Amino acid sequence: MITTRSFVMLALATTLLPALCWADVTVEDAWARATPPGAKTAAIYLTLNNGGEDTALVAASTSFADKTELHTHVHADGMMRMEEVPAIDLPSGGTAVLKPHGDHLMLFGLRQGLEPGATVDLELTLENGRQLKLDVPVRDGRKR
16 A cells, blocks of 8 residues: 555655756866966866766857867877867766866957956856856966
């Protein structure tokens, strides 16, 4: 026989279990590199943790720049160079670390310089349609 208490527990479990099993993408340690006066480009770094289904970071934007691209560093012909990528994969249970000399977000057409202590608004768009909005602190790159 199902009691009222059993029914309530079952209802709670079916409501909460999907949320626990499919926790979403979270962002850690986001920071933007401070720029010298007159710079027109900048970079943002962060860590994405995916507790949900497979997805990918497919776009980013900020009011501080005309254009934001997903970038990686590639080694070609004895040289390291940056290259735009269409997406950064976020497998279920995985982590994507965007860091100097690796995957990162590149800002083009800066509308103002990035000074240590300031924050940059950032919107990330995932393949699954979710958008993450955050304020990214600006740091002196030499401190990383």
